Amino acid sequence: MATVEYQRIGKSFGAVTIMRDISFRIEDHEFVVLLGPSGCGKTTLLRMTAGLEAVSQGDLMIGGKRVNDVHPRDRSIAMVFQNYALYPTMKVYDNIAFSLEVAKVPPAEIKSRVEWAAATLNLTPYLGRYPKELSGGQRQRVAMGRAMVREAEVFLFDEPLSNLDAKLRAHMRTEIRQLHNRLKTTTIYVTHDQIEAMTMADKIVVMRAGKIEQIGSPDDVYDRPASKYVADFIGSSSINFLPGTVVVDNGGPAVDTTTGRVSVEPSPALKPGHKVVLGLRPTDVVVDAGGPLAAKAILTERLGHDAQLFCEGPEGSFVAVVDKAARFSEGAEVRFAIPPSKVHVFDAETEIRI
Amino acid sequence: MSIAQVKRIAISDSPWPWLLPLIALLAVFTIYPFIYNVWLSFHEFVPKSRGLKFVGFANWVQLWNDGRFWGALGVTFLYFAVALTIEIILGMAIALLLDAELPGFAMLRAVLSMTLVIPPAIAGMMFLLMEDSQFGALSYLLGLVGLLDKATPMLATSSLALIGVLIAEIWQWTPFMVLIFMAGLRSLPAEPYEAAMIDGASSLQMFRRLTLPMMSRVIAVAVLLRGIDLFRVFDYVFVMTSGGPGTATYTVSLYAWQQTFSFLKWGYGATLSLTSLVIVMVMANIFIRVAKVRW
Numbered sequence: 001m002a003t004v005e006y007q008r009i010g011k012s013f014g015a016v017t018i019m020r021d022i023s024f025r026i027e028d029h030e031f032v033v034l035l036g037p038s039g040c041g042k043t044t045l046l047r048m049t050a051g052l053e054a055v056s057q058g059d060l061m062i063g064g065k066r067v068n069d070v071h072p073r074d075r076s077i078a079m080v081f082q083n084y085a086l087y088p089t090m091k092v093y094d095n096i097a098f099s100l101e102v103a104k105v106p107p108a109e110i111k112s113r114v115e116w117a118a119a120t121l122n123l124t125p126y127l128g129r130y131p132k133e134l135s136g137g138q139r140q141r142v143a144m145g146r147a148m149v150r151e152a153e154v155f156l157f158d159e160p161l162s163n164l165d166a167k168l169r170a171h172m173r174t175e176i177r178q179l180h181n182r183l184k185t186t187t188i189y190v191t192h193d194q195i196e197a198m199t200m201a202d203k204i205v206v207m208r209a210g211k212i213e214q215i216g217s218p219d220d221v222y223d224r225p226a227s228k229y230v231a232d233f234i235g236s237s238s239i240n241f242l243p244g245t246v247v248v249d250n251g252g253p254a255v256d257t258t259t260g261r262v263s264v265e266p267s268p269a270l271k272p273g274h275k276v277v278l279g280l281r282p283t284d285v286v287v288d289a290g291g292p293l294a295a296k297a298i299l300t301e302r303l304g305h306d307a308q309l310f311c312e313g314p315e316g317s318f319v320a321v322v323d324k325a326a327r328f329s330e331g332a333e334v335r336f337a338i339p340p341s342k343v344h345v346f347d348a349e350t351e352i353r354i
Numbered sequence: 355m356s357i358a359q360v361k362r363i364a365i366s367d368s369p370w371p372w373l374l375p376l377i378a379l380l381a382v383f384t385i386y387p388f389i390y391n392v393w394l395s396f397h398e399f400v401p402k403s404r405g406l407k408f409v410g411f412a413n414w415v416q417l418w419n420d421g422r423f424w425g426a427l428g429v430t431f432l433y434f435a436v437a438l439t440i441e442i443i444l445g446m447a448i449a450l451l452l453d454a455e456l457p458g459f460a461m462l463r464a465v466l467s468m469t470l471v472i473p474p475a476i477a478g479m480m481f482l483l484m485e486d487s488q489f490g491a492l493s494y495l496l497g498l499v500g501l502l503d504k505a506t507p508m509l510a511t512s513s514l515a516l517i518g519v520l521i522a523e524i525w526q527w528t529p530f531m532v533l534i535f536m537a538g539l540r541s542l543p544a545e546p547y548e549a550a551m552i553d554g555a556s557s558l559q560m561f562r563r564l565t566l567p568m569m570s571r572v573i574a575v576a577v578l579l580r581g582i583d584l585f586r587v588f589d590y591v592f593v594m595t596s597g598g599p600g601t602a603t604y605t606v607s608l609y610a611w612q613q614t615f616s617f618l619k620w621g622y623g624a625t626l627s628l629t630s631l632v633i634v635m636v637m638a639n640i641f642i643r644v645a646k647v648r649w
């Protein structure tokens with residue numbers, strides 16, 4: 001088991017620099033989720049950690065040792081590739097068993113570990129098949145199984161559940177968490193999926209175009225997004241942004257927006273006249289006839305347990321999560337309120353949290 | 355035919371307009387000669403009457419009892435097996451070496467195809483000279499490293515003549531294998547190797563568990579192409595030894611050629627070549643069946 005530390009890591013492909021100055025530390029036993037949009041460099045960072053891609057700048061430390069020039073086979077890592085990278089000429093059983101055979105694990109032990117992995121992943125009926133005879137989701141589970149049977153110091157997972165259906169994904173989420181609770185292997189897990197990040201991570205690293213935007217616990221990242229970008233990226237329904245100006249209202253700070261005046265929590269950085277952008281999560285705004293915000297209802301979309309109300313405000317669309325029993329006629333004005341503690345305030349210029 | 359008619363034929367659903375030319379070519383150049391060959395094997399040329407005479411199964415009976423045929427078949431098999439084995443192993447080894455992206459290797463890869471543009475008969479002549487015991491460079495070199503006694507004429511010694519011919523064969527055709535294998539290696543996916551590195555596999559393990567199985571189709575094609583060609587070996591033995599000394603390098607093709615064109619035994623020559631055709635077809639089919647790749 002090991003710590004992983006990135007010290008001012010940079011990556012260039014020829015003349016193109018896609019990553020610079022990545023620095024963070026992953027503690028022993030920690031489960032870290034890398035979150036970020038497509039193309040921000042998540043796979044590249046994992047591949048550098050695995051040793052499949054050279055580190056252009058900086059030092060990569062695993063277990064306290066600099067491993068920039070250590071061969072992948074000597075790094076004691078297991079990896080689930082985004083594109084699976086299964087062995088096409090081996091049956092599922094051998095795909096999973098390969099690393100154990102190479103490590104000269106006794107055959108009986110190999111058999112029991114492969115069968116355990118196959119059972120956990122619902123792959124038992126497919127052990128005798130070749131990868132090309134499997135569906136995408138089944139292949140992905142084989143890739144997962146290949147990592148699970150390993151006794152590695154670090155697990156690297158590159159979107160390992162992206163091709164599974166919702167139910168299987170939920171099942172696998174708990175399986176992976178349980179596996180981690182049992183093995184306590186340091187894990188770096190890449191995903192696009194909010195829920196995966198929120199439910200599985202000890203620590204979330206939000207990336208943006210080759211840089212780190214925020215590092216924190218799931219609650220930190222959700223409750224105190226460091227920037228407008230993070231606020232936009234995290235949260236299952238996309239956040240409402242309202243630009244405005246800081247004013248003083250009843251002795252406390254508030255922000256005047258075209259949609260209405262919103263009270264915010266006091267902060268020394270908030271001076272009257274300051275241009276800011278407010279972030280209001282749809283789940284935090286409540287329908288309130290006496291509320292300060294006003295928008296015209298357009299349509300309601302039922303989500304199962306509740307509903308999303310889409311409105312048209314002066315700043316464009318405004319979304320709120322509402323009780324699914326509530327009915328709003330199209331074009332009617334709806335008023336909303338939000339507690340000051342739930343309002344995220346960002347500097348209009350730098351887009352950084354105030 | 356008017357343009358409209360041509361157009362109608364070209365877009366019709368019938369396969370015949372497209373198949374007919376090919377069928378015609380096949381019929382004239384393959385099927386007819388084959389049937390004629392079968393027919394010929396039941397006849398024999400009679401020089402006195404300058405005509406063919408029906409002899410029934412006489413040619414086939416003769417073949418069965420012909421020690422020289424069985425000897426030639428043995429030589430052919432030996433030649434085939436040794437050449438194929440060495441060309442595959444050497445070809446694979448060189449292909450693996452040349453697959454690296456090192457400076458200068460692109461030129462080496464280009465140079466490889468050069469042996470293939472030399473006509474085999476000419477290559478045979480070159481080696482005939484190089485293996486000469488008086489002034490041959492190859493004989494001299496082999497003598498220097500102690501592999502060959504300086505006074506021994508390689509191609510005129512029964513125990514060495516086949517080796518002498520095989521050297522020319524292997525020199526000329528190993529690059530062919532290298533080219534096929536290199537094309538195969540270049541088309542292999544990189545991901546399984548990355549996964550294998552992470553799984554801790556050594557280069558040898560990767561070669562055995564990934565490269566060889568992934569290359570099996572390519573290897574099968576190479577074996578088939580080269581194997582069929584090897585079985586009808588003619589040029590090198592004809593030019594270098596004419597089958598000698600004695601019958602040490604007599605192959606089936608050479609024997610059939612001799613019977614047909616030197617002794618004018620057309621029927622027996624046809625029987626011999628038909629037999630080697632049947633052997634090649636049977637072997638090729640067994641091979642295709644055995645080598646069937648499932649992954």
Ligand SMILES: Nc1ncnc2c1ncn2[C@@H]1O[C@H](COP(=O)(O)OP(=O)(O)OP(=O)(O)O)[C@@H](O)[C@H]1O
Pocket residue numbers: 013016018036037038039040041042043044045082
């Ligand atoms: N071999 C390469 N040569 C040049 N550019 C590359 C190479 N590999 C990746 N890139 C670039 O690096 C950036 C990051 O790629 P990467 O695959 O790490 O993204 P990602 O965050 O994993 O995206 P996704 O979520 O879509 O998988 C992309 O802009 C990509 O175009």
Ligand SMILES: [Mg+2]
Pocket residue numbers: 042043044082158
């Ligand atoms: Mg990726």
